[in-house]
Amino acid sequence: MTRVVPDYKEIARSNILQASIKVFSKKGFHGATMNEIAKEVGVSKGTLYTYFKSKEDILNEIWVLSSQNILDLKNTYKGRDFIEVLEELYAMMVESTGLQLSFEVILISQQNEKIKKINQKSYKSKLESLKIFIQDQQDNGSVRKDLDADLLAQILTGLYTDVAAQLLIGLDNEEVHEKWIKSVKAILKQ
Amino acid sequence: MTRVVPDYKEIARSNILQASIKVFSKKGFHGATMNEIAKEVGVSKGTLYTYFKSKEDILNEIWVLSSQNILDLKNTYKGRDFIEVLEELYAMMVESTGLQLSFEVILISQQNEKIKKINQKSYKSKLESLKIFIQDQQDNGSVRKDLDADLLAQILTGLYTDVAAQLLIGLDNEEVHEKWIKSVKAILKQ
Amino acid sequence: MTRVVPDYKEIARSNILQASIKVFSKKGFHGATMNEIAKEVGVSKGTLYTYFKSKEDILNEIWVLSSQNILDLKNTYKGRDFIEVLEELYAMMVESTGLQLSFEVILISQQNEKIKKINQKSYKSKLESLKIFIQDQQDNGSVRKDLDADLLAQILTGLYTDVAAQLLIGLDNEEVHEKWIKSVKAILKQ
Amino acid sequence: MTRVVPDYKEIARSNILQASIKVFSKKGFHGATMNEIAKEVGVSKGTLYTYFKSKEDILNEIWVLSSQNILDLKNTYKGRDFIEVLEELYAMMVESTGLQLSFEVILISQQNEKIKKINQKSYKSKLESLKIFIQDQQDNGSVRKDLDADLLAQILTGLYTDVAAQLLIGLDNEEVHEKWIKSVKAILKQ
DNA sequence: AATGAATGAGAGTTCATTCAT
DNA sequence: CATGAATGAACTCTCATTCAT
Numbered sequence: 175m176t177r178v179v180p181d182y183k184e185i186a187r188s189n190i191l192q193a194s195i196k197v198f199s200k201k202g203f204h205g206a207t208m209n210e211i212a213k214e215v216g217v218s219k220g221t222l223y224t225y226f227k228s229k230e231d232i233l234n235e236i237w238v239l240s241s242q243n244i245l246d247l248k249n250t251y252k253g254r255d256f257i258e259v260l261e262e263l264y265a266m267m268v269e270s271t272g273l274q275l276s277f278e279v280i281l282i283s284q285q286n287e288k289i290k291k292i293n294q295k296s297y298k299s300k301l302e303s304l305k306i307f308i309q310d311q312q313d314n315g316s317v318r319k320d321l322d323a324d325l326l327a328q329i330l331t332g333l334y335t336d337v338a339a340q341l342l343i344g345l346d347n348e349e350v351h352e353k354w355i356k357s358v359k360a361i362l363k364q
Numbered sequence: 365m366t367r368v369v370p371d372y373k374e375i376a377r378s379n380i381l382q383a384s385i386k387v388f389s390k391k392g393f394h395g396a397t398m399n400e401i402a403k404e405v406g407v408s409k410g411t412l413y414t415y416f417k418s419k420e421d422i423l424n425e426i427w428v429l430s431s432q433n434i435l436d437l438k439n440t441y442k443g444r445d446f447i448e449v450l451e452e453l454y455a456m457m458v459e460s461t462g463l464q465l466s467f468e469v470i471l472i473s474q475q476n477e478k479i480k481k482i483n484q485k486s487y488k489s490k491l492e493s494l495k496i497f498i499q500d501q502q503d504n505g506s507v508r509k510d511l512d513a514d515l516l517a518q519i520l521t522g523l524y525t526d527v528a529a530q531l532l533i534g535l536d537n538e539e540v541h542e543k544w545i546k547s548v549k550a551i552l553k554q
Numbered sequence: 555m556t557r558v559v560p561d562y563k564e565i566a567r568s569n570i571l572q573a574s575i576k577v578f579s580k581k582g583f584h585g586a587t588m589n590e591i592a593k594e595v596g597v598s599k600g601t602l603y604t605y606f607k608s609k610e611d612i613l614n615e616i617w618v619l620s621s622q623n624i625l626d627l628k629n630t631y632k633g634r635d636f637i638e639v640l641e642e643l644y645a646m647m648v649e650s651t652g653l654q655l656s657f658e659v660i661l662i663s664q665q666n667e668k669i670k671k672i673n674q675k676s677y678k679s680k681l682e683s684l685k686i687f688i689q690d691q692q693d694n695g696s697v698r699k700d701l702d703a704d705l706l707a708q709i710l711t712g713l714y715t716d717v718a719a720q721l722l723i724g725l726d727n728e729e730v731h732e733k734w735i736k737s738v739k740a741i742l743k744q
Numbered sequence: 745m746t747r748v749v750p751d752y753k754e755i756a757r758s759n760i761l762q763a764s765i766k767v768f769s770k771k772g773f774h775g776a777t778m779n780e781i782a783k784e785v786g787v788s789k790g791t792l793y794t795y796f797k798s799k800e801d802i803l804n805e806i807w808v809l810s811s812q813n814i815l816d817l818k819n820t821y822k823g824r825d826f827i828e829v830l831e832e833l834y835a836m837m838v839e840s841t842g843l844q845l846s847f848e849v850i851l852i853s854q855q856n857e858k859i860k861k862i863n864q865k866s867y868k869s870k871l872e873s874l875k876i877f878i879q880d881q882q883d884n885g886s887v888r889k890d891l892d893a894d895l896l897a898q899i900l901t902g903l904y905t906d907v908a909a910q911l912l913i914g915l916d917n918e919e920v921h922e923k924w925i926k927s928v929k930a931i932l933k934q
Numbered sequence: 935a936a937t938g939a940a941t942g943a944g945a946g947t948t949c950a951t952t953c954a955t
Numbered sequence: 956c957a958t959g960a961a962t963g964a965a966c967t968c969t970c971a972t973t974c975a976t
Contacts (some may be wrong), residue, residue, distance in 0.1 A: 186960080202471055204394055208946060218962050220948080225960095229946065278471055280532045281392065281464060293533035325550045328543055329519065332526035336518075339525050342470050343483035353518050360515045361551070398971060408937045410973085419971065566939085582851060584774055588967065598941050603968065605939095658851055660912050661772065661844060673913035705930045708923055709899065712906035716898075719905050722850050723863035733898055740895045741931070778950060788958045790952085799950065 187225045190215050191239070194232045199271040202278050203233055234288050237279060240272075241296045247307035256316045259307070260330070260358055264337070264351065273338055301327050317362065326361070333357055377415045380405050381429065384422045389461035393423055393468050424478050427469060431486040437497035446506045449497070450520070450548060454527070454541065463528055491517050507552065516551070523547055567605045570595050571619070574612045579651040582658050583613055614668050617659060620652075621676045627687035636696045639687070640710070640738055644717065644731065653718055681707050697742065706741070713737055757795045760785050761809065764802045769841035773803055773848050804858050807849060811866040817877035826886045829877070830900070830928055834907070834921065843908055871897050887932065896931070903927055 193214035197206045208229055212219045226232045251259040267273065283290035305327040311317040317326075333354060340350045383404035387396045398419060402409045416422045441449040457463065473480040495517040501507040507516075523544060530540045573594035577586040588609055592599045606612045631639040647653065663670035685707040691697040697706075713734060720730045763784035767776045778799060782789040796802045821829040837843065853860040875897040881887040887896075903924060910920045 183960090202474070205475075207944085209944090219946090220963065221961050223947070223949095227947095274471060274474060277467060280529055281467055281471075283533050284392075284464060290534050294535055297530065297533060297535065322550060325543075325547050328526075328547050329523065329551065332522035332547070333519065335526040335529050336522035339470055340487065343473050343487060344480050345484055345487065353515075356512075357515050357518050357522070360512060361519065397969090402938095409971090410937050410939095411935080413972070414935065563939090582854070585855075587965080589965095597939095599967090600942065600969080601940055603970095607968095609967070654851060654854060657847060660909055661848055661851075663913050664772075664844060670914050674915055677910065677913060677915065702930060705923075705927050708906075708927050709903065709931065712902035712927070713899065715906040715909050716902035719850055720867065723853050723867060724860050725864055725867065733895075736892075737895050737898050737902070740892060741899065777948090782959095789950090790958050790960095791956080793951070794956065 183225075187235075190217075190222060190225055190232065191236055195236055195272065195275070198233070198236070198275050198278075199273075202274060203229075203282060204278075230286065233279070233282070234286075237289055237292050241292045241299070244296060244299045244303060247303045248310050251307065252310070253314070256308075256311050256362070257355075257358065261355070263334070264354065267334060267338060268341065268347070273342060277338070277342060301331055304330060321362070329361060330358070373415075376411075377425075380407075380412060380415055380422065381426055385426055385462070388423070388426070388465050392464055393419075393472065420476065423469070423472070424476070424482075427479055427482045431482045431489070434486060434489045434493060437493045438500050441497065442500070443504070446498075446501050446552070447545075447548065451545075453524070454544065457524060457528060458531065458537070458541075463532060467528070467532060491521055494520060511552070519551060520548070563605075567615075570597075570602060570605055571612065571616055575616055575652065575655070578613070578616070578655050578658075579653075582654060583609075583662060584658075610666065613659070613662070614666075614672075617669055617672050621672045621679070624676060624679045624683060627683045628690050631687065632690070633694070636688075636691050636742070637735075637738065641735070643714070644734065647714060647718060648721065648727070653722060657718070657722060681711055684710060701742070709741060710738070753795075756791075757805075760787075760792060760795055760802065761806055765806055765842070768803070768806070768845050772844055773799075773852065800856065803849070803852070804856070804862075807859055807862045811862045811869070814866060814869045814873060817873045818880050821877065822880070823884070826878075826881050826932070827925075827928065831925070833904070834924065837904060837908060838911065838917070843912060847908070847912060871901055874900060891932075899931060900928070 190211070194206070194211050197210050197214050200206075201210065206229075208219050208222055211232075212222055215222075222232075226235065245263075247259070251262075270276075279289055280293065283293045305323050308317055308323040308326050312319045312321075312323060337350055337354050341347065380401070384396075384401050387400050387404050390396075391400070396419075398409050398412055401422075402412055405412075412422070416425065437449070441452075460466075469479055470483065473483050495513045498507055498513040498516050502509045502511075502513060527540055527544050531537065570591070574586070574591050577590050577594050580586075581590065586609075588599050588602055591612075592602055595602070602612075606615065625643075627639070631642075650656075659669055660673065663673045685703050688697055688703040688706050692699045692701075692703065717730055717734050721727065760781070764776075764781050767780050767784050770776075771780070776799075778789050778792055781802075782792055785792075792802070796805065817829070821832075840846075849859055850863065853863045875893045878887055878893040878896050882889045882891075882893065907920055907924050911917065
């Protein structure tokens, strides 16, 4: 890490966060060690504590940032085909190295009030974003108007959560996807 | 542990498993210690290792047994109102002290092939059981026949998984239930 | 440590306490490490935590025990020559490996309420014990009755504390003793 | 630190020492961190090492300086009432934020030869200063001439040391002072 | 078979000190 | 000369597992 760069500190923090995401994703939060993270960053263990006050602090920060990056579906996917967008979201989830972490954080929220609040806020934000997108699609005529946008968002979210669970327990990717797309279409068709 | 009882070995194993379920449910697998389990059984730490070769081994066994106890919905709830049965399953999940554990085990399955296999098998069994129950209900005329039982089972399972997630992150019980029942009815009504 | 001995656990605790006193006395509380203590006992680090929940817990126990061993001067030294007894107490202090520890504990009491309470209680007990002994000596005619026993005890205690300080900063033993005895005699003679 | 001032090097050193005294007094030597000292000086941690080669070096210097500032009681308090002066010294000690540090340094002297020498020198200087003051008071007739100035100084020093100890272990300020003044008067009256 | 004391590897964390900038 | 990011050794403490009894 050269210190010539302006905003060096922000970059260093970011490097640590990136490395931590990587290690957390591979080993889980509890399985990961500060040693591994340090090694991943290419830095000594002590340095981590220059930027974060604890392992949990790193996780908190990761989660805060991730909660701020919730997609504004309506604007991001404006005018796109609905199913196509859902497929894209599906792909993003599958590729996400953080699938495991996102489940672990649900557990951690039992003992970490900050994480809990973030999880709640994120869950609601995602739901809301999806709902607004659906309403937009309904206005465009891409989605039937007799379906309640709220409930549709909720049901689709359920499918996403369950897909994540299925993938994590190692069910066959293709099968999972196939059943998911069938379910989605069944819900929308009716 | 008295040795008068025949098969006391099996009983001892069973006692340990029951106690472990209790402790795992309360503290999670990682949060639980062998000390706590031993205390819960009323036995020494060393004894646990007479019956199980490791903490993970205990979890494996618990999970094997739980996978063998998947409800045969069709026969258990024969002739009952469909929504009523779904409500009952919902209640069982909410009351389940093992909500946390069931999520934790998904994570553990990443590094434990045995658990992974069990999870896969259980997931499929539950889905199948639900599907068969739905088909039965369709034969009874309680559920519309134009809905695909397979997909319906998949969608409902998704809702259950997501409800579990919502409860774990601490969303309001009543709200979660209300949105769930609305979603279920919306799916079935169509 | 053989486990055949009855009261084995008490002996083990005692061994750890003895070793800790030794190490604390040599290195001070902060300077001492659990590693050293373990090595001194001839046991692994983890074992220390079987018997005490923390390093501070060990110190607390040492201090509790030491506070319970305050000499009942009146009965212990009944009928003995006053100066001779004071000399003996002086000798005990000098030989005490805990001289350094007793000073360190004064500092630790700033952040350890339990130690603070013990220190206060011990200080008062010692003073009281000395006072009662003095009164006894006055009844025997070994000490002038016109001296207030309370104040005499206080003054002598001050001399002891200061002697400890002088010895700790490395002043010459003989000189310190000589000045101390002169002071004591001056106080009593008058 | 501006370099315009001539001798700014000496000023810088002095600033660091002042800040260190403040921090050491509040947290003790071991409790204080270089970070805190640096912050107190308003300078970076690294700068401390430009002026002092270690944390201990700072303490050494502080102690050297303090040993050079021992009150010349005879001239400072010339002609004042003896008890009044003793009271003033008492007040200075009580108000001294360095009460804790002065005890801690006694312990540090066990492993720091330089500090040890300073402590010895300081102890003797204070004693000598007190003795000379007493002799002066005896010449003025304020203190009885049949009391040996040397021993009186020693006894009074003992009382001061013990008062410090009593205050550090948290005994009640008023009580400590009351018993101290009674002891002093008892010694002088005779 | 049952015990629980002992183990020991390894965890997160702290901080005086160093040194590239 | 000043900086403060980086270091790394050392710390206390945890706990699944072992094994002498």
